[in-house]
Amino acid sequence: MKRHLFKYARGYKLETVLTPTFTALEVLLEVLIPFITASIIDSVQAGDMMGIYKNGAIMLVLAFLSLVCGALAGKFAAGASSGFAANLRSAMYDNIQTFSFSNIDKFSTAGLVTRMTTDVTNMQMAFQMSLRIAVRAPLMLVCSMVMCFVINAELSMIFLVALVILGCALVFIMSRTFKLFEQVFRRYDALNASVQENVSGIRVVKAYVREEHEDEKFRHAAEELRRLFTKAEGILALNSPVMMFVVYGCIIALSWFGANMISVGGMTTGNLTSMFSYVMGVLMSLMMLSMVFVMITMSAASERRISEVLNEKPDLTEPDDPIMDIPDGSIDFDHVSFSYAHGDGEETLHDIDLHIKSGETIGIIGGTGSGKSSLVSLVSRLYDVDSGEVRVGGIDVRRYDIESLRDAVAVVLQKNVLFSGTILDNLRWGKEDATLEECKAVCKMACADEFIDAFPNGYDTWIEQGGTNVSGGQKQRLCIARALLKEPKILILDDSTSAVDTATDASIREAFATKIPGTTKLIIAQRITSVMDADRILVLDDGGVSGFDTHEKLLETNEIYRNIYETQTQGGGDFDEGKEGGN
C-alpha cells in the first residue's frame, strides 16, 4: 500500500500504532516458547524435576501473555482499519462535494459508488493485513533466525541456504503470476462488462433471437478466463510444494547434522527440537509475506481508483474577497467562449455576446449540441468560461461567493432528480425552513398542487429514490416548485416541461409572468410553443448566437427559427405538442 493513504488512519493513530506493537510483543513471546521447550526436554534428559516445573510455569505465563497481546492486537487492528475505511470514505465524499460539474462529468455514478464501497472495503482488508501480517511475518522471520543463531550458529547456516532457495523460488513464482493476474483481472472486467451489456440490452437480444449467439460469445470469454486463471493459479500451486521441499530439506539436514553434533556434545536434544520449531516459524512467515504481497497487488487497482477521486481537484475556486449580495437579475455575456475541455478540443460556445435585463423572460431554442445547456450553466457558474466574462447583476460571476450566487440563480436541470423522502422534504431543498403555506404557493405556481392534493397523503406522500413513483411530468413540476421556493432572482428551466402537457406548460408560464414578474427567466425548450411568447428568444446554432429577438421579428429575419417553426407546425414536428395553425 502506498504511503499517502496511510494518513487516513488519523484519529485512529493510537490503534494504528498499538496494533503492530502488540503484534510484535505476541511474536516475541511466541518465539520464546520453543526456546523454553528445549529447556524442558533437556531437563527430562537430565532428570531435573524442578526445572520442568519452573519452565512449564514460565511457558504457561508466556502463552497467556501472548494470547492477551494477540487479542489486543486483533482488536486494535479492527479499530484502526474500520476507522481508516470510514476516514477514506469520508474524505472521498467530502471531496466529491467540492467537485464542480466538470469534475462530476468525469466520473460515472456507478463508478463513484463502487469506489466508495467495494474499493474501500478492499483497502480496509489490505490495511488490516498490512498492520498485522506485514509486521508479524518479517519480525517472526528475524526473531526465529536470531534464536537459531543463539542456539547454534553453525547449524543455522542450513537456514540461510534454505532462505535463499525459498526466496528465489517465491520471487520467480510471484513475478510470473503478477503479470498473469493483471491479465486475468482485465479479462474478468471485460466479461462482466459483457454481462452488463446483455442485462441492459436484453430486449434487443430477445427481439433478434440472439440468445444463442450471446451464449456462444460468453462461453468463449468464460473459457478464455478459465484458461488464464488456470495458468496463473497453476503457477501459484507451486508455492506449497516448494515450501514443503525446503522445510523437509531442512528437517533432514538438521536431523543428520544435529544428531552428529549432539553425539560430539555440540548441542542438546532440546536445542534440536526447538530448531525444528524455528524452521517452521521462518518458512511460514515467508509464505505469509508472499500472501500479503498477493493481497496488496490485488488491492492496487482499488487504491488507484480511490486515489483518482481523492486527487481530483475542483476546478472552480472561491474568490478571495467574495461578494455576498446579488444586486439584481440582469445577465450579461461579454464575448464568452467556453469548452468542456478548457482550451483544447472543440469550443462548445464561441464569442457569445448577450445582454439580458432583470425581469425579462428569455426563450432559448436550438438543436442538440447547439450549446443551450452549456450557455445557461455558465450563469450560475456551474462551469467557468474560457474567455470573456459572464456577469450577473453587473458583476462577474467569478467574484461572487458561489453559494450566494447559486441561491440567487435557481436552475431546474434537464436531468433532474428527486430524493427519497416526503414531497415536503423534497421541496424544502429549496428553502430549509419553508412553511407548508409557502410550499403550497410554489406548487400552485408550478401546477403541482392538483396532483399532490389527489395523493392520499398529500404533501406527506413518500417519494421513492429517484422519484420512481411519480410520473415524468409530475417529477418535472415538483422540481420546478422546488426551485421556485428559493425565490431566486434568476430562474433557469433547462427543458424542464418536456413531459408536461401543453396546456399545463402554458399555465406554468402564465403563473411565472403574473406571480414572479421581477425574476429573470431563461427557458430552454424543444417546443416552439414554450418559447414563442417570451419577451425575446435566443436562437443558438452550433455554439453561436444565430438570432436574439421577438417571435415576430425572428420569423421574418431568422431562417433557423422559421425552419423550426415550420417543421413543428407543419408536419415534421412533435405530435405531443400543441399546434397553432396546423395544416
Next chain:
Amino acid sequence: MPGPMRNRGPRVKVEHPGRIMKRVLSYMLSNYKWHFAVVLVCIICSAAATLRGTLFMRTLVDDYIVPVLNEGTGDFSGLASALASLAVTYAIGIVCAYGYNRLMVTISQGTMRNLRVQLFEHMESLPIKYFDTHAHGDIMSVYTNDVDTLRQLLSQSIPQLINSSVTLIATFFSMVFLDVPLTILTLIMVGVMLCAASKIGGLSSRYFADQQKDLGALNGYIEEMMEGQKVVKVFCHEEKSVERFRELNSRLRESANNANSFANILMPVCANIGNISYVLCAAIGAILSLSGHWGLTLGTLVSFLTLNKNFTQPVTQMSQQVNSVVMAMAGADRVFRMMDEEPEADNGTVTLVNVRENDDGTLTEVKERTGNWAWRDDKGGEVKYIPLRGDITFDGVDFGYTAEKTVLHDIKLYATPGQKIAFVGSTGAGKTTITNLINRFYDIQDGKIRYDGVNINRIKKADLRRSLGMVLQDTHLFTGTVMDNIRYGRLDATDEECRAAAKLANAHGFIKRLPDGYDTVLTGDGANLSQGQRQLLSIARAAVADPPVLILDEATSSIDTRTEALVQEGMDHLMNGRTTFVIAHRLSTIRNSDCIMVLEHGRIIERGTHDQLIEKKGRYYQLYTGNAIGED
C-alpha cells in the same frame, strides 16, 4: 410496470446451508469426479508423508541420539539410510502436494467456468419480466460478487477444509498410537478451543449481520446522492448531504469495528490456546516421562509435541474458514436463486421456414434462403404451409403486468400486410405495453393475438421474434465493430448487405466519417456515438434483418434537426412495404398512418385516419390542437 424490487445489501442469513453446500459440491463433482478422487488420494498421501516425518523424530531421538548420549559411542550407520528413506517419503509427499494443488486449480476453475456459462445461459433464457422486476445492479452483483465468493470457496476453502480434516484424523490416530494420556489432554484443550471459537464466532457473526445492514444503508445513500450530485450542487446542499453521510458512515465504522474485532481475536485466541496445549503437553509429558509411567520415552515426547501442534493448527484454520464458508453459502444461495428462476416458456410448434412457390401456387419447404417465408404448421399430423404476410389481429386482449392490475382492456385491432398502425396517447396510456405483447415479451391474460391467422401462442417464440423487427427508443449497441452491430440483425448477412442496410437507414454517411469506417470499434453501449447516430445504427440493424413486420418506438428525445431529418427518412425507408406498429411522436408519421389508435388508460378510445379523427373532434382533436387539459 412494477418498480424494480431492490434488496439492499447482501442477505446474511441462508436458509438451508447444508442443501446449498451439497449443490455446490455436486456441481464440482459432476464433471471432475476422477480429478477429485485423485485429489483426495494426493491429500492423504501428502498428509501421511508429513506424519511419517513427525514420527521419525521419535526414531531419531530414541534410536540414535539417546543411545549415543548414554553409551558415549556414535553409531550413525543406520541413520543415513533412515534419512534417505525419509527423503523418498518426503519426495512423494511433495509430488502429491503439487498434484492436488494443481488439480484443484483445474477443478475449481473448470467448475467456475461451467457455473458462469450456465448462469449466463440461464439468464438469457429468462423472460423479460425478470429483467423488468429486478434491479440490474442486483443481477450484476450475482456475477461480480456472488460468483467470486464461490470461486474462493472452491479454490481455497474446500481444499483447505479437506486438508485440515485429513491432517486432523491422521494426527489423531498417531497421537493415540504414541501416547493415550497426552492425547486426552490434547483433546480437552481442543474442546476448550472450540468452545472459545464458537463463542467468539457467534458474537462476530451477529455483528457481521449489523455491519451488512449498515453497509447496505450507506451504499443506498451514496448511490442516491451520487445520482443527484448535480442537484446537490445547484441547491448548495453539500453540507446537509455530508451531515447524513457522516452519521451513516460512523454507524458503519462502529459495526465494522465490532465485527472485525471479534473476527480478529478469534485467530490469536485459538492459536494461543494451541500454545497452551503445547506447553501443558510438554510439561506433563516431561513429568510422565521422568516418572517412567506408561513408558513415555523422550523421543515419543518430542514427536508428540509436534503432533500436538499439527493437531491444533488445522482446528484453528477450520474455525477461520467458517466465516468465508458462510459468506460463500449466501452468495451461492443468490446464484442458485437466479438459476432456479423459471425460464421463458415456449410451447409453440409452428415454425418459420424458407419456401419456394411452385407453379401451381403451392409451397415447398427448402433449406436455402429464398426471401420467401412461410409458417409451417404440423397440427394434427398434417403439414400445412401458411405464407408469411404480416397480417396481425388483436381480439379482445386484456393484459396486466401483475394479475391484480389490468393495464390493457379489450384491445381489438387489425393490421393487414403493409399497413401502418400508429399508437398515440399520453405517457402511461399503454402504447409500449401493446408492442410488448406482439413479440410475446409478455403473455396476454385474455383474448387472442393472431399472426397470419395463427394464434401467436402456437408459434415458436424464436420464429415469431425473427419475423418481427424492433427499433426501440433506447438504443442498445454491443461491444464490437459497427459492422458487427449492424449484422446483429442477421448473422449471415454479407458486408455488402450490411452496407446496403446502412444506406437504407441513412447511416452510411456518418459511418464513413468514423475513424475506421465500418470497422470502428464501439465500446460501452456505443458511448462514442451521438444519440442520433445510435438510432441510425439501430435502424440499420432492423433493416438488415428485413422482417415483414416492424415495431417502432419513435424516440421522443430531441436530436439535432439535421440528424432528426436523417432518422426520419431512414425510418420511412424501413417502414416502406411492411406492416408497422409505431408508437408515434412525430406528426408526419402519424398523418401517414393507415390507422391511428388513440389510447387512454389502457383502452383504445378512438381509431381512424387523421382526417376522420380530426372530423370527430374528440380526444385526438384535442391532442392535436393542443387544447387538451389533463394529466400526463
